[in-house]
Amino acid sequence: MAFIAGAGATNVDLLYQGMPRIPDIGEEVYCKDFSLQLGGGLPATLINLGRLGIETKIATELGGDIFSNFAKEQFEKNNVQPLNLYCSNGIPLNITSAVILPSDRSFITYGKGNIDADDNAKEAFYQLAKGSKITMMQPGGFIEVYKKLKSEGTLLVLDMGWDDEMSFDKYGELLSLADYYTPNQKEAMKITNTASPEEAAQELKKHFRQVVVKVDKDGCIGIDGDETIFVRSIDEFKNVDSTGAGDAFLSGFMYGLFYDYSLKDCLLLGNITGGKAVTSVGALSAYVNESELLEYKAKYKNNIEKL
Numbered sequence: 001m002a003f004i005a006g007a008g009a010t011n012v013d014l015l016y017q018g019m020p021r022i023p024d025i026g027e028e029v030y031c032k033d034f035s036l037q038l039g040g041g042l043p044a045t046l047i048n049l050g051r052l053g054i055e056t057k058i059a060t061e062l063g064g065d066i067f068s069n070f071a072k073e074q075f076e077k078n079n080v081q082p083l084n085l086y087c088s089n090g091i092p093l094n095i096t097s098a099v100i101l102p103s104d105r106s107f108i109t110y111g112k113g114n115i116d117a118d119d120n121a122k123e124a125f126y127q128l129a130k131g132s133k134i135t136m137m138q139p140g141g142f143i144e145v146y147k148k149l150k151s152e153g154t155l156l157v158l159d160m161g162w163d164d165e166m167s168f169d170k171y172g173e174l175l176s177l178a179d180y181y182t183p184n185q186k187e188a189m190k191i192t193n194t195a196s197p198e199e200a201a202q203e204l205k206k207h208f209r210q211v212v213v214k215v216d217k218d219g220c221i222g223i224d225g226d227e228t229i230f231v232r233s234i235d236e237f238k239n240v241d242s243t244g245a246g247d248a249f250l251s252g253f254m255y256g257l258f259y260d261y262s263l264k265d266c267l268l269l270g271n272i273t274g275g276k277a278v279t280s281v282g283a284l285s286a287y288v289n290e291s292e293l294l295e296y297k298a299k300y301k302n303n304i305e306k307l
Contacts, residue, residue, distance in 0.1 A: 004049055004254060005129035006136035007059035007085075007145075009115045010093045011039030012067045013243075015282055017100045038074050039096055040244040040283040042136055045159075048251030048273060050079030052290045054258055057132070059125040061086035061115045067093050083128045085121045100241065100281060117141025129154070134254055137178055139163075139171065146177050155179050155257065159250055166191045168207075175207060180257070182250055184214040197221055201228070210263045214249060219271060219303070224263040231267040232303040234296065237275035244283025249274030252293065264304045265297070272296045 018032030038044060046056040058075065062068040062084045071093060075082040086092045094111030115121070117140055126145045129135045135149050137158040150156055158178035160171065168175060168191060175181060181204065183191065188200035201213045201221045211223035217239065219232040252273030256266030272293055280286035288296065 002133040002258070003055040003057055003131075004046065004134045004136070004258065005057045005059075005132040006042045006046055006138075007115065007117075007121075007125045007129075007140075007142055008042035008136075008138055009111070009113065010043050010060045010062065010068075010071045011041050011111075012071060012093055012095050013037050013039040013282060014095070014097045015100060016098065017281060019099070019101070022099055022101070022106055035282060035285075036070065037282045037284055038071060039094070040247045042138060042159075042247075043071075043075070043080075044244050044247040044283045045136065045250045045254070046080050047074070047078045047284060048248055048277075048287055049254060049258075051287055052251065052255050052273075052293060053079070054255065055079065055081070057081045057083065057128050059083045059085055059115075059121070059128050061092035063088075063090060063092050065091045065093075067091060067095055083124060085115060085124055098243075114138075114140050134257060136250075136254075137174060139174060143173060143177070146174075150177055150179075157182065157250070157254060157257070159183075159246070160187075161246075162187055162190075167193075178208075180210065180212060180253075181208060182212045182214065182246075182253065184246060185216060188213045212253070212263075212267065214246065214274075220249075220267050221307075222263050222267045228307040229264050229267070230305045230307050231264065231271055232305070233271050234275040234300055234303070237279050239278045241281040242278050243281070245274045245278050247283060248277030248287065255293070268297060268300060268304060269293060271303070272300070 015035045016031045023029040050056045096109040099106045134155045156178050157180045159182045185197035192200045192203035194200045197213050204211045213221040222229045249270040253266045253270035256269045276288050
């Protein structure tokens with residue numbers, strides 16, 4: 001049975017909402033709402049894919065602590081099969097306390113960022129991802145695994161987020177392996193050293209047969225051969241919290257790739273899942289199931305424009 005795989009650190013978010021202000025040193029402020037959720041990143045994309053009915057697998061680090069137990073429960077509940085790469089004592093997750101105010105947000109995070117990719121972890125991840133139709137890529141120590149998977153026919157999708165030093169020189173090996181790279185406009189302009197998302201998309205065309213550039217709340221640009229398209233965002237989705245929007249977009253986009261949709265349809269599916277995610281606080285609070293996704297796709301088919 002076809003499936004989608006990925007390797008990445010697990011993030012847990014403690015979300016504090018409904019308070020008048022952030023407390024000063026020595027002060028205590030009570031909030032009206034609190035929730036414990038899995039945070040954004042690769043795990044969030046895989047969970048959203050699992051919610052869409054696709055079998056997904058993640059290689060990650062989980063300990064014996066309450067946060068790891070919570071994460072494992074959430075993975076399994078949402079059709080994601082976790083493989084634990086952690087062999088030590090302690091808390092191997094990234095744990096973020098997020099203070100959500102009407103006008104801004106503040107964060108405190110415990111953790112090390114990425115997972116450790118030693119030889120045992122690489123082999124375990126390879127065995128997990130072997131045979132996958134699609135594997136998600138991230139910067140880190142698994143590039144040899146990605147190379148092997150690609151040689152065996154797996155489709156590779158790269159989403160790596162912001163880096164002050166991002167460039168083709170720095171990430172050339174990853175970019176040359178990826179079948180799809182899904183930057184937002186800021187990332188696309190940075191890595192291509194261009195001044196607009198349209199210029200960035202044209203520059204990326206030199207490296208990818210099909211190009212994706214997310215233009216934040218407006219939608220996304222796509223290039224497929226000689227055809228350039230713009231897919232507008234979904235107007236009915238009102239932004240409450242943009243946390244996890246990019247991860248959710250990627251789940252809809254990869255759903256389309258998984259079922260062999262055209263690029264323009266993949267982008268529309270991404271706009272639907274990404275747009276729905278911002279309608280509630282947290283990376284995984286708001287989402288669509290498969291039938292809802294396909295209903296929105298039919299409803300908003302005219303959001304695709306040729307440029």
